[in-house]
Amino acid sequence: MWMDPPDTLILNEYEAHVWRADLALDKYSQTTFLQLLSPEELTRARKFRFEKDRRTFIIARGILRSLIGKYLKINPAAISFHYSRFGKPGILDNNCLRFNISHSENMVLCAFAKKFDIGVDVEFINPDIEVKDIAANFFSVNEIRNLIALPANQQTLGFFNCWTRKEAFIKAVGEGLSFPLDKFEVSLKPGEPAKLLSTDWEPNAVSKWSMYAMTPNENFVGSLAIESAVHEIKFWDYDIRPESVT
Template sequence: MSSDCCPELNLIQFPGAGGDDRHGALGANRFPAVSAKLGSEIIVPILENDGLQLLAFILDAEQIVIREIGIWLSEEERRRAEGLRLERDRRRFVATRGQLRRILASRLGIAPSDVELEYGRQGKPHLSHRMPARDLRFSVSRSGDLAVVALSTRQDIGVDIEAVLPVPEADEIAALCFSASEYGSYTALGPEDRLEGFLRRWTRLEAISKALGCGLGQPLSWVERDWAVHSFVPKPGYVGTVVVQNW
């Protein structure tokens, strides 16, 4: 086991993030946001509740940090990074996968480079059957300069975040993708609430798709009472949704 496994977590206060229970049933509490300093990066626990943990981190790290993180990636992940056209996208991909490995390694008690991932038919990553704690489930999402990792024990999970930026085709996308009830509640919103209302519903749809391991173009066969749906703000200017299977 190499010396970089299980890094010590130093918790400090991190303002401006947290969750609420307006869109789901993860509990009535508001969750304090603290940060865990791992090396030279900040990983922020957004919430913890009944085996669910939600962590956020910034992607635009210094080049030296990207190089340090990059050594943990698999050959396949390095090839994927090299295939991206923009340098910014390559760096953010490396940061996302490196920090994901770091988070998983801290839970598994192994080095980040020893984390083995496999992929479902729709590309959803999961731990290899050779890994300890195979019942650890996770989901990852990134938007802009931010990424979020959701962790759960035995329960299927999905997470999605979006930067609150204009979406010119929002009404057309909503009409095409939202359910009748979601679309009706969306169109009832006033102009000042329309953008955030669209993004909250979109992240919910994406998170459900990830939890089920299917693409957005496929029918969503899920029973709502079997899932907890939770809205959160990873940092100002972003919205997100995490979906976790109920027992």
């Protein structure tokens, strides 16, 4: 699924690109990526209490900037972002390239599309969390029922399938945590396709949105949501060695 990218990036209209980066691979990247960040991003980085979280933010934002720079053929440090009232980022003076980013532990995913809203989420599969308790607070009635119906050894994966699909969808919609997670339903059974099954607010929403499952690495679950039926999704590995940034 995950491939080395071509030298020249071409993103077609009915295509999505998802990039994977393992932050554990290069402990020297932080200094290089710092050079790409804006003053506002540097201020945000300094506010993190723990060095691990600060490093993740710096490298993830640097990766995002370097990729946008490659798609738009501009200096990554010159990119300016704007934010919706719910905090969804966009590129200032460019409404064509849409993107989203997610990270969990050492894994970062960046997703890109043209003109269509897109959301991505990745989560480390923590086997120790109480999936039924969390589901009871956030999932729809049918999702809770479907989760409980799974064999015990599939419930953790089923939970993270559901969680990442919901997160990817609300990130694509762009309304953040104000969006009620229990007002729409997604598939969750391991081995079945990722799908938006229903929403409480728009009967036609299911036909407008596509969902895709991915495995970024062992012990991680990823999901993609896009407001279009894309013809192809390409999965690229990001080389985060310093020389790859320029």
